[in-house]
Amino acid sequence: MLELIVLLIFMIAAGIVAVEIKDLLASVIALGAVGFAVAIGFIMLAAPDLAIVQIVIEVLSVVFFVAVILKTTHVDSTLGRPYKGGDIFTFVVFGMFALAFVYFGVRLLAGLAPMSRELGQVASHYLTQGLAETGAVNRVTSVVLDYRALDTLGEATVLFTAVIGVLAVLRLEGRKK
Amino acid sequence: MKGMTPIVKVVARIVGGFIFIYGCYIVLYGHLSPGGGFAGGAIIAAGLILARLAFGTTASQERSASISSSIFESTGGLLFLLIALLGLFVGGYFFINLFPSFGTPGRLVSAGSIPFSNIAIGIKVAAAILSIFVVLASTKYIFKE
Numbered sequence: 001m002l003e004l005i006v007l008l009i010f011m012i013a014a015g016i017v018a019v020e021i022k023d024l025l026a027s028v029i030a031l032g033a034v035g036f037a038v039a040i041g042f043i044m045l046a047a048p049d050l051a052i053v054q055i056v057i058e059v060l061s062v063v064f065f066v067a068v069i070l071k072t073t074h075v076d077s078t079l080g081r082p083y084k085g086g087d088i089f090t091f092v093v094f095g096m097f098a099l100a101f102v103y104f105g106v107r108l109l110a111g112l113a114p115m116s117r118e119l120g121q122v123a124s125h126y127l128t129q130g131l132a133e134t135g136a137v138n139r140v141t142s143v144v145l146d147y148r149a150l151d152t153l154g155e156a157t158v159l160f161t162a163v164i165g166v167l168a169v170l171r172l173e174g175r176k177k
Numbered sequence: 178m179k180g181m182t183p184i185v186k187v188v189a190r191i192v193g194g195f196i197f198i199y200g201c202y203i204v205l206y207g208h209l210s211p212g213g214g215f216a217g218g219a220i221i222a223a224g225l226i227l228a229r230l231a232f233g234t235t236a237s238q239e240r241s242a243s244i245s246s247s248i249f250e251s252t253g254g255l256l257f258l259l260i261a262l263l264g265l266f267v268g269g270y271f272f273i274n275l276f277p278s279f280g281t282p283g284r285l286v287s288a289g290s291i292p293f294s295n296i297a298i299g300i301k302v303a304a305a306i307l308s309i310f311v312v313l314a315s316t317k318y319i320f321k322e
Contacts, residue, residue: 048211052203056219060306063226067314135277136208136288144213145294149272152294153261155215156301160254163305167247170312 004044011037022076024069032062049140180233189231196224204299208288214298221299222306229310239315246308253301260294 011034018030035058042051126143136142144152180186203210204217234242264273280287 049213049216052212052216053219056216056223060219060223060226060310063230064310064313067230131282133277134274134288134291135280135282136291137283138208138210138213140211141208141213141291141295142288145208145291146272146274146277149261149294152298153257153272156254156257156298159302159305160250163250163308166309166312 004041007037007041007044024074024076025066027076028062028065028069031065032058035061049138181231185231189227193224193228193231196227197221200224200299200303204295205292206285207295208291209283209285214295215302217295218299218302219306221303222310225303225307226310229314236315239311242311243308243315246304246311249304250301250308253297253299253304256297257294257301260290260297264290 014030014033014037018027018034021027021030035054039051039054039058042048042054126139126147130139130142130147131137134142134146136146200217200220200223202217203212203220204214207213207217229242261272264275265271268275274289274291277289279289282288285292
């Protein structure tokens, strides 16, 4: 558990660096550090399925960001400008949301069962009956593609919509007049 | 988009095929080992992106890659929906697993329609990530500083 706390502190530090640094390339590297720390955390919590996806997507997103930054500019021009009157509103709203997040998070964690100590009814059904009902040795796949396949269809639809949005904004051919 | 140095090209020539095969393995063995359609599709897309970054592309190659990746993405999504509808019409429920007890558990031929769903999602995710990359890294959008 101590390693996980150290990892979380490292992630917070890397996140602050990613927001505050002036060089955009260094900011992207810090963001990649956060992502790989998430992957290490998944491995510590015994979730290799998620860790594989996280590592690959993190590499790809860092490559995307670096490709865009190498084509455009290195310097974050929004940092270091003096504060204006409208910023106070932003700070107040952000503080309210942060307080509400902490409050509901603490209430939620107090109500949950301790992680991986007691199994709920649904989880114990997946573990005991999953192999007999689906035939898949990997229980994560049996949940993702059999018990909760409709969720996977929604996830695929989200990815499809994201690609449609990117292709609509950055299309290779202009509109003919 | 221009290619990279000969060092990168040689390494990409050696490593690229292995990355592709590893992605196919993750997709096909998704019901036996960690991974599955999403992870394997992302690895396949990473291999394709490595090849495109290392060797460079011309405008016509980008155009054809954009068209073909759109076609593959739609095909993967429609295959996944087809498996779901087969469950509806043959088994009675949307997304029901057909023949879950066919084959022995732990071997490649098992788990009914789960491997087919994995393959469909793998095609879809690989094509989606590749199409985003092709559009973002195309020669048309190289900005001048």
